[in-house]
Every structure is written in structure tokens, then in C-alpha cells.
Amino acid sequence: MTSKIPVSQRAAGIEYAIRDVVVPATELEKQGHRIIKLNIGDPLAYEGFPTPAHMVEAVESALRDQKNGYSPSYGVPELREAIASDEQKKPNGGWECSVDDVYVTAGVTEALQILFASFLEPGDKVLAPGPHYPPYMAYPPLFDGKVIEYRLKSEDGWKIDFDDLESKLDDRVKLLTVINPNNPTGGIASESDLIRLIEVASKAPLCTVLSDEIYDGYNFSDSHISTASLSETLPVITLNGVSKVFYAPGWRVGYMAFHDPEGRLSQVRDGVERLLRSRLCASTPAQYGFLAGLTGPRDWMDEYRQKLLEQRDYCVTRINDIDGMETETPDGAFYMFPKLTREKWAKDDKQFVLDLLHEEHVLLVHGSGFSREYGSGHVRLVFLPGTEILEEAFDRINRFMK
Amino acid sequence: MTSKIPVSQRAAGIEYAIRDVVVPATELEKQGHRIIKLNIGDPLAYEGFPTPAHMVEAVESALRDQKNGYSPSYGVPELREAIASDEQKKPNGGWECSVDDVYVTAGVTEALQILFASFLEPGDKVLAPGPHYPPYMAYPPLFDGKVIEYRLKSEDGWKIDFDDLESKLDDRVKLLTVINPNNPTGGIASESDLIRLIEVASKAPLCTVLSDEIYDGYNFSDSHISTASLSETLPVITLNGVSKVFYAPGWRVGYMAFHDPEGRLSQVRDGVERLLRSRLCASTPAQYGFLAGLTGPRDWMDEYRQKLLEQRDYCVTRINDIDGMETETPDGAFYMFPKLTREKWAKDDKQFVLDLLHEEHVLLVHGSGFSREYGSGHVRLVFLPGTEILEEAFDRINRFMK
Numbered sequence: 001m002t003s004k005i006p007v008s009q010r011a012a013g014i015e016y017a018i019r020d021v022v023v024p025a026t027e028l029e030k031q032g033h034r035i036i037k038l039n040i041g042d043p044l045a046y047e048g049f050p051t052p053a054h055m056v057e058a059v060e061s062a063l064r065d066q067k068n069g070y071s072p073s074y075g076v077p078e079l080r081e082a083i084a085s086d087e088q089k090k091p092n093g094g095w096e097c098s099v100d101d102v103y104v105t106a107g108v109t110e111a112l113q114i115l116f117a118s119f120l121e122p123g124d125k126v127l128a129p130g131p132h133y134p135p136y137m138a139y140p141p142l143f144d145g146k147v148i149e150y151r152l153k154s155e156d157g158w159k160i161d162f163d164d165l166e167s168k169l170d171d172r173v174k175l176l177t178v179i180n181p182n183n184p185t186g187g188i189a190s191e192s193d194l195i196r197l198i199e200v201a202s203k204a205p206l207c208t209v210l211s212d213e214i215y216d217g218y219n220f221s222d223s224h225i226s227t228a229s230l231s232e233t234l235p236v237i238t239l240n241g242v243s244k245v246f247y248a249p250g251w252r253v254g255y256m257a258f259h260d261p262e263g264r265l266s267q268v269r270d271g272v273e274r275l276l277r278s279r280l281c282a283s284t285p286a287q288y289g290f291l292a293g294l295t296g297p298r299d300w301m302d303e304y305r306q307k308l309l310e311q312r313d314y315c316v317t318r319i320n321d322i323d324g325m326e327t328e329t330p331d332g333a334f335y336m337f338p339k340l341t342r343e344k345w346a347k348d349d350k351q352f353v354l355d356l357l358h359e360e361h362v363l364l365v366h367g368s369g370f371s372r373e374y375g376s377g378h379v380r381l382v383f384l385p386g387t388e389i390l391e392e393a394f395d396r397i398n399r400f401m402k
Numbered sequence: 403m404t405s406k407i408p409v410s411q412r413a414a415g416i417e418y419a420i421r422d423v424v425v426p427a428t429e430l431e432k433q434g435h436r437i438i439k440l441n442i443g444d445p446l447a448y449e450g451f452p453t454p455a456h457m458v459e460a461v462e463s464a465l466r467d468q469k470n471g472y473s474p475s476y477g478v479p480e481l482r483e484a485i486a487s488d489e490q491k492k493p494n495g496g497w498e499c500s501v502d503d504v505y506v507t508a509g510v511t512e513a514l515q516i517l518f519a520s521f522l523e524p525g526d527k528v529l530a531p532g533p534h535y536p537p538y539m540a541y542p543p544l545f546d547g548k549v550i551e552y553r554l555k556s557e558d559g560w561k562i563d564f565d566d567l568e569s570k571l572d573d574r575v576k577l578l579t580v581i582n583p584n585n586p587t588g589g590i591a592s593e594s595d596l597i598r599l600i601e602v603a604s605k606a607p608l609c610t611v612l613s614d615e616i617y618d619g620y621n622f623s624d625s626h627i628s629t630a631s632l633s634e635t636l637p638v639i640t641l642n643g644v645s646k647v648f649y650a651p652g653w654r655v656g657y658m659a660f661h662d663p664e665g666r667l668s669q670v671r672d673g674v675e676r677l678l679r680s681r682l683c684a685s686t687p688a689q690y691g692f693l694a695g696l697t698g699p700r701d702w703m704d705e706y707r708q709k710l711l712e713q714r715d716y717c718v719t720r721i722n723d724i725d726g727m728e729t730e731t732p733d734g735a736f737y738m739f740p741k742l743t744r745e746k747w748a749k750d751d752k753q754f755v756l757d758l759l760h761e762e763h764v765l766l767v768h769g770s771g772f773s774r775e776y777g778s779g780h781v782r783l784v785f786l787p788g789t790e791i792l793e794e795a796f797d798r799i800n801r802f803m804k
Contacts, residue, residue, distance in 0.1 A: 005576070005608050005637070005666050010545065011520040011673030019475055019679035044471025051470040059687070060462045068453040069446025069652045073421055106508050106654065109681045113515075117544060118413040138680050142519060143412065143544070174407070206407050235407070250471045250686030252508065252654075264407050271413030277421035278540050279511045283685040284652030285461070 010142050016134045017369020021353060025363050036393045038381040039363045041183065041334065043247050046385045048307055051248045051289075052300050058292030059251075062285040071284040073277045075104025075255065079287045082294040083255055087238065091222070092191075093229040101258045103272065106282045108214055108239045108254040112139050115210065115237065115256065118271035119174045120145035126210075127168060128177040129160070130374030131184055131337070131367060133212070136177055145174075151374050154339070157328060158187035162196060169204045176201045176208070178227055181215040184370045184380035185337045186330020191225050198231050208235040208265065214254070215333035217245030217301065220309060224332060228259035235260040242286070244334075246293035247304070251286035308334060311383045311390060318394040324401045325379075337367065337378050346377035353379060360396035412544050418536045419771020423755060427765050438795045440783040441765045443585065443736065445649050448787045450709055453650045453691075454702050460694030461653075464687040473686040475679045477506025477657065481689045484696040485657055489640065493624070494593075495631040503660045505674065508684045510616055510641045510656040514541050517612065517639065517658065520673035521576045522547035528612075529570060530579040531562070532776030533586055533739070533769060535614070538579055547576075553776050556741070559730060560589035564598060571606045578603045578610070580629055583617040586772045586782040587739045588732020593627050600633050610637040610667065616656070617735040619647030619703065622711060626734060630661035637662040644688070646736075648695035649706070653688035710736060713785045713792060720796040726803045739769065739780050748779035755781060762798035 018039055025035050043049035074080065080102040087097035105111040112135050116126070122144035128136040130149030140147045148168050151161040169176070178197065180189045189197075201207045211227035228236040241254025256272075258265060312330065319327045319338050324345065327338035345352040350366040357363050367378030383390070420441055427437050445451035476482065482504040489499035507513040514537055518528070524546035530538040532551030542549045550570050553563040571578070580599065582591045591599075603609045613629035630638040643656025658674075660667060714732065721729045721740050726747065729740035747754040751768040759765050769780030785792070 003607065003666065004668065005521075005610060005670055006523075007669040007673035008520055008523050008545070011677055012669070014673070014676035014680055016676065016680040019682075022679075040472065042471045044468060050468050051465075056465045056470070059465055063453075063458045063461055066446060066452050067652065068458070068650045069444045070442065071652055106512075106685075107682065110508075113681075118410055119407075121408075121410050135680055143410070144546075205405065208407060248470045250469065250473055250683065252683070252685045264405065266406065267409040267414070268407055271409035271416070274416035274418065275413055277424075278416055278418040278537055279515075280421075280509065281652065281654070283508075283654045283688060286685060286688070 013141060014138045015369070016138060018134065018365050020369070021357070021363060021365055024354065025357060028357070028361065033361050035357070035361045035363050036389060036396070037363045038385065038393060039365045041244070041382055042249050043244070043334070043384050044249060046389070048386055049247050049304055049384065052293070054296045055246065055248060055289045055292045059285050059289035062288035067284050067288065069284065071281045071287060073281050074273070075102065075282065076284065076287045076291070079104060079291045082291050083257065086294050087226070087228070087257055090216070090226045090229060092225040095226060095228040095259050097257050097259065102255055103276060104253065104255050104282050104287060106252045106254070107243060108212065108241055109135055111239055111254055111256040112136070113142070114272055114275045115175070116140050116143050116145060117275060118268050119208070123172060125173045126175045126177060127165070127173055129179055129182065131370035131378070132177065132179055133183045134369060149371055149373055152182070152185065152187070154374070158182060158185040160189065160193055160197065162200065166200055169200060169207070171205050173204050173207050175210045177210045177212065179212040180227065181218060181224065181332025183215065183333055184335050184367070184375070186333045186335045188219065188221065188224050188332040190223065191230070194225060194227055194230050198227070198234050202234050208237060210237050210239065212239045214240050214244050216240065218308070218333050219331070220312070221331040228257070231259060233261055235265050242290035242293060246290060248289060251283065251289060253282055253286050253290045308383065311385070311387060314387050314390055315381070315383045318390070322394065322398050322401055334382055334384050335380055336383065337380050340377050340379065349377055349379060356397065356400050360400045362393050362396050415543060416540045417771070418540060420536065420767050422771070423759070423765060423767055426756065427759060430759070430763065435763050437759070437763045437765050438791060438798070439765045440787065440795060441767045443646070443784055444651050445646070445736070445786050446651060448791070450788055451649050451706055451786065454695070456698045457648065457650060457691045457694045461687050461691035464690035469686050469690065471686065473683045473689060475683050476675070477504065477684065478686065478689040478693070481506060481693045484693050485659065488696050489628070489630070489659055492618070492628045492631060494627040497628060497630040497661050499659050499661065504657055505678055506655065506657050506684050506689060508656070509645060509654045510614065510643055511537055513641055513656055513658040514538070515544070516674055516677045517577070518542050518545050518547060519677060520670050521610070525574060527575045528577045528579060529567070529575055531581055531584065533772035534579065534581055535585040536771060551773055551775055554584070554587065554589070556776070560584060560587040562591065562595055562599065564602065568602055571602060571609070573607050575606050575609050577612045579612045579614065581614040582629065583620060583626065583734025585617065585735055586737050586767070586769070586777070588735045588737045590621065590623065590626050590734040592625070593632070596627060596629055596632050600629070600636050604636050610639060612639050612641065614641045616642050616646050618642065620710070620735050621733070622714070623733040633661060635663055637667050644692035644695060648692060650691060653685060653691060655684050655688050655692045710785065713787070713789060714738070716789050716792055717783070717785045720792070724796065724800050724803055736784050736786050737782055738785065739782050741780050751779055751781060758799065758802050762802045764795050764798050
């Protein structure tokens with residue numbers, strides 16, 4: 001009776017490039033090497049972007065007030081209220097979001113799992129941009145759904161290829177994902193492209209738009225628009241949370257907000273609510289921290305933004321000076337997605353990442369981890385570390401390239 | 403294009419009795435009624451069991467130290483170490499748990515989702531005790547698994563019916579669940595029953611034991627034994643966390659620990675690790691609170707235990723005085739699962755719960771929500787509220803019965 005017990009196919013198939021490359025990096029660290037990590041989208045992993053004090057104090061205060069028990073499964077009511085109000089007042093146009101439209105989750109990843117579980121029957125499709133954040137690829141198959149990538153045009157600022165999108169939109173498409181600002185490219189969709197996307201999606205009979213706006217506050221051209229604000233009838237589910245814009249990813253508090261003017265999602269919402277109740281709640285004291293972020297002052301964001309902009313510009317300059325890499329200037333998020341211009345690396349970006357890691361101890365993420373079809377031949381890096389660290393990283397990358 | 407968008411069958415089928423009965427209770431509260439809630443297993447929902455100050459302070463300290471970013475996907479290393487050490491030193495016998503055997507999750511519910519996703523192929527079976535905590539019924543079908551209940555003997559202190567268990571154990575059984583102390587019955591399995599369970603399970607070729615020990619510190623007869631400590635070869639996965647024994651359920655920190663002496667679960671663990679990486683991490687600052695709980699003083703537990711024992715005994719006396727209800731004295735957890743002795747209610751425990759709620763504003767959970775086959779004709783109540791509240795609750799129940 002010593003036979004191996006097999007893993008399920010669904011779990012064996014999960015890939016998450018961003019953390020999977022951490023495994024060899026951790027090995028090197030155990031050997032005593034210092035790794036410069038440009039792989040993880042965590043502002044707290046670097047100096048210079050602490051969680052604001054008023055948010056920290058709000059969590060402390062909740063802890064001391066013994067708000068340490070389970071909270072309502074859909075979220076602490078005051079937080080749901082604040083989120084609804086924030087969605088109503090988004091900079092370039094909000095939408096009529098009510099407190100009942102908001103469900104608080106353990107980060108956007110939990111919202112995704114619950115949504116895919118609630119929408120997908122075997123063989124149903126999720127359209128996701130190529131390239132995209134890996135859970136959009138990993139999770140639908142857990143619930144027997146298929147992920148189809150629609151092309152973002154690398155040669156044209158990672159804009160949506162609408163010919164490609166339209167050709168893939170059929171009556172099995174239940175969810176059309178938009179990641180805006182995009183992870184990994186940092187691209188921001190224009191208003192006209194979002195309007196066109198809603199028009200196109202409206203032709204598919206059962207399609208809901210899933211709009212991941214977790215980076216919406218990283219919006220250097222001030223052009224970001226909430227997808228829901230542009231939809232008159234088509235259901236749009238907005239995803240966001242405390243992690244990025246409010247600098248507390250480790251708290252694990254996110255949300256999904258349902259914009260459904262014609263009430264077409266009532267059955268899906270019943271399923272979502274059942275799943276939410278079954279898993280009890282998101283971390284209670286942390287929800288009060290997000291509440292303080294949403295309702296408190298936001299002037300601190302200016303300084304963070306200025307610092308990020310400087311770092312972004314530094315990266316663009318350095319990358320475009322390196323023979324073998326080139327990048328566009330991202331308008332949003334804190335990622336860039338440079339192209340590897342040498343054929344050897346363009347064909348095998350994962351080997352590039354592993355070789356760079358082993359030779360120069362700089363950790364990036366391979367573009368094929370974000371899309372085999374549309375992301376290969378690129379790498380993702382974060383511009384969160386301070387200029388001093390970035391300088392060293394690019395010196396090393398430059399040396400590696402030579 | 404105004405057709406309803408359908409919910410998936412898997413989500414529509416989710417039931418979670420404990421929170422589902424909250425829906426009508428919330429309606430009554432909106433009308434201005436005060437509900438005495440004996441439904442939720444949350445010590446923080448009542449006076450008298452605050453999260454200990456040294457644990458709260460540890461989370462505050464982590465927050466101020468800016469431990470607000472993502473943490474390692476398998477858990478903060480110091481916490482994994484402390485959990486491993488705690489499993490080694492369990493009161494009636496520990497087991498050789500190493501830091502690598504421990505994975506920290508957002509409560510036991512997340513561990514369950516990940517385990518079922520990693521173990522189950524379509525048609526695989528999970529055996530769960532009847533009655534049992536609802537997620538054991540709700541989650542396997544999300545991953546196309548089947549749940550089969552094995553009988554606990556209501557007439558014999560909710561002990562395992564081994565004839566029934568053996569008859570249901572075949573080569574499609576991947577997981578055999580033990581909940582010890584049991585939720586909802588409060589029963590504690592004896593050492594000899596656990597040894598027999600391991601023997602029986604060892605006959606099934608692909609069976610792993612899933613041992614939910616989240617209530618192991620509520621052990622009024624000091625008889626609780628860790629299942630893993632009794633297994634020489636059979637894989638046992640222990641589930642536990644900060645929620646119950648350390649009085650911080652809202653923090654959402656749990657764990658699963660793999661006892662696998664023959665290394666048969668290596669493939670399953672690879673799948674588990676993939677899923678863990680894809681969802682990033684459990685709440686980071688809260689993990690430091692659990693760490694403080696595990697490594698700090700435990701003398702405060704004596705006082706909590708004494709209070710709970712008094713409340714338990716009060717409930718037993720009151721229930722057995724009520725014409726129409728009778729209960730055994732639970733040795734563990736903070737639940738009791740009295741029987742409804744009148745035929746009318748025995749046949750429809752949900753109606754009993756709803757009628758009691760509407761007439762007397764006391765909220766219990768119907769036993770059929772924990773098992774249609776083996777839990778019907780009972781109700782679950784928590785003995786966490788102080789005696790004053792319990793007194794009022796039983797006065798009301800008594801009046802309702804008359």
C-alpha cells in the first residue's frame with residue numbers, strides 16, 4: 001500500500017509565473033546570495049511606499065475594539081457603503097453603485113474564484129487579454145471553463161485588437177475580462193476602446209464584462225475610466241481593493257461590485273452570495289483599514305505618485321539604453337513589459353529570466369508566464385524599488401546582456 | 403437581449419445552513435426586533451471571550467513594522483515553525499511535524515477548498531461524518547467530487563458507526579473526514595475509535611484522513627488526541643487555526659499540516675502548493691497575532707475554559723428541563739446538538755427554527771443543515787453567550803414549547 005496518491009488534473013495544471021520563479025530564487029538566497037527582486041507587484045516589498053499611518057491606526061483601533069470576530073459575509077456594512085460611494089465618484093465618471101452591489105473578498109483572487117465558480121458551466125468560455133495577470137488563465141479550468149486570449153497589440157501600445165476579439169466572441173463566452181490599467185503591460189484603455197468593447201460584448205447573448213481596475217489609481221495620464229460608468233445595459237463587474245492603490249496588499253481585502261442595470265445577473269448573484277456565506281468573511285480588522293483609506297485624506301498619494309513617476313522614467317531610459325531590450329512608457333500600474341529584441345532570448349524568455357537570475361541575481365518574470373501566445377519574448381518588471389536599487393539592477397542586466 | 407444570465411449548477415447548489423438562517427433574522431432586525439443569536443460559532447460575538455491582549459498587540463506591532471505586504475504563500479516562516487512545534491507537543495501525543503509540512507491559509511475553509519481541488523477527480527468521494535460542518539458537504543461538488551456521509555450514532559454519544567463507515571469505504575474514497583471535537587455535536591472521538599478509523603481507512607487504497615481539529619483546545623474531559631499522532635503510515639492532514647482556540651475567527655488564519663510518513667502525497671502537495679501560490683497569501687499582519695498566541699502564555703485559557711464549562715452545564719440543565727428537547731453533555735467544542743423529541747418538530751427541524759425565530763426571536767440552526775440523513779430532528783446551539791443571555795433564551799424556548 002505504498003502507491004502514490006495522484007493529484008487532480010485541475011490542480012496539477014495551475015501555473016502562476018510570478019511566484020513560480022520565486023522557487024529557484026529562494027534556493028539562491030539559501031546559498032547566501034542577495035537577489036534584486038523586480039518580480040512581485042508589492043509596493044510594501046520596497047522602501048518608500050509604506051501603508052499610510054491613518055489606515056494602520058484604523059486597523060489597530062478595530063483590533064483593540066475587539067472587532068476580531070466574523071463579520072458579515074458580504075463585507076462590513078460601512079466598508080461596503082464607502083466602496084459604493086467611491087465607485088460613484090471615480091475621477092473620470094462614476095456609476096450608480098449601491099451598497100448591495102458590493103461584495104468584499106479576501107483580495108481580488110478570491111473574487112475571481114467565486115465569480116468563475118458562479119458563472120461557468122463545463123465548456124463555457126472566459127475571454128482574457130493576452131497578455132494578462134495569471135489567475136485569469138489559472139482559475140477558469142478549476143471550474144471546467146476555458147480561457148481564450150484576445151490579442152493586445154504589442155506594436156501599438158498594447159491596445160485591444162478588436163478584429164481578434166470579435167472573432168472569438170460567441171455564445172459560450174460568459175465573461176470578457178478587461179484589466180485596466182493592464183498587468184503586465186501598464187497600458188490604459190482609452191474611452192473609445194472601452195465603448196467599443198462594450199458594444200462588441202453586447203452582441204454576445206450571455207456575456208458579462210469583468211473589469212479588473214485594481215491599479216486604477218496608478219493613472220499617470222489621468223485618462224483611466226471605469227468600465228461600468230460607460231455601460232448603459234451590459235452587466236459589468238468591477239474588481240478592486242486595498243492592495244495596490246492603498247498600499248496594503250498583505251491585508252487581503254478586495255471587492256467585486258455589480259453594475260447590472262437590467263437585473264440580468266440576479267441568479268448569478270444568488271450563487272455568489274451562497275459561496276460568500278460558505279467561506280464566512282474577509283479579514284475583519286483589515287476591512288476597517290480599507291475603510292479609513294477610502295474615507296480619509298488622499299493627499300499622501302501625490303508624493304507616492306511623484307516618486308513612482310521618477311522611477312518609471314528612470315527605468316524607461318535605462319531599458320532603452322540596453323542593447324537587447326526596449327520598452328514603451330506605461331501610463332498606468334507599476335509594471336513595464338519590455339521586449340527582448342535578440343532572437344535567442346525572444347524565443348525563450350523563461351531561460352532568459354533563469355539565466356539572468358543565476359548569473360546576476362536579478363529576478364524578473366518571463367512574458368510567456370502572462371501569455372504564451374501574446375506575451376512571449378517579453379519580461380515583466382516592477383518599478384517600485386528606489387532608484388538606487390534600480391540602478392544596480394540595470395547595471396547587472398546590462399552586464400548580462402554583454 | 404434582456405435574458406437572464408444563468409448561475410452555474412455548482413454555485414446554485416451551495417448551502418450553508420448556519421448563515422442561511424441569518425437572512426430571515428436580519429429581516430426581523432430591520433423591523434426593530436432584538437434577536438438572541440445562538441447560531442454562530444464565534445466567541446467574539448458574545449461578551450466574555452475577547453482576543454487576548456498579547457495577540458492583539460502582536461498584530462499591532464506587525465502593522466506598525468509595515469508587515470503589510472504579501473507574505474510567503476505557504477505562510478510566514480516563524481508561524482509555520484511555531485505551528486509545527488505545537489503539533490509536535492499536542493497534550494495527549496504529538497507527531498513529527500516539520501515546518502515544510504505546514505501551509506497557512508485564510509481559515510480552514512480556504513484549506514478545504516484547496517484540498518478538495520487538489521485531491522478530487524470527477525466522481526471521487528469524500529466521506530464525512532453525519533452530522534458535520536456544512537463546508538464538507540458544500541465544497542467537494544465544486545470540484546465534481548461526491549460527499550458520502552458515514553453515520554455518527556446519536557443514541558450512543560455520537561460515536562462512529564464503524565459498520566456504516568466500512569460499508570462506504572471503497573477505492574473511489576480519496577478523503578475520509580474526521581471532525582474532532584465534532585461540530586455540531588461537541589463529541590470527542592476516543593483513542594480506540596481513532597485507531598480503528600486509521601485501520602479501516604488503511605484498507606482503502608487511495609484514502610487520506612482529513613482531521614479537522616479546530617476545536618481541539620475545547621476539550622473538557624482532556625481526552626482529545628491528534629489523529630496524526632496515531633498514524634504510522636496512513637497520510638493524515640490536520641486542520642486547525644487561530645479562530646477558535648485562540649479566539650480570533652475574524653482574522654482568517656488557519657492551516658493544514660501534512661503527516662505523510664511514506665511520502666505518498668508528494669504529487670498532491672505539488673498541486674496544493676500551486677494553488678497556494680496562485681492566491682498569494684493569508685493576511686500577513688494577522689499571522690503574527692497567531693504566532694503570538696502559539697508562543698505566548700496560555701494561562702488565560704483556564705479562565706475562559708471555566709466560564710465555558712459553567713455555561714455548558716447551565717445549558718444542559720435548562721435543555722433537559724424543557725419538555726420537547728433533550729441533550730447529552732458535550733465533552734468538546736462549544737456546541738450542543740439537542741434532540742427535538744416531539745414528532746411534529748422532529749420531522750421538520752427547519753420549521754422549528756423558523757417558528758422559534760419569528761415567535762420568540764431566538765436563532766438556532768436546524769440539524770438537517772448539518773446532515774439531512776443523520777442530523778434531522780436536532781438543533782445546534784452555541785453555549786458562548788453569558789448565563790444571563792442563555793437564561794433569557796431558554797425562557798423563550800420554554801415558552802415557545804408550551
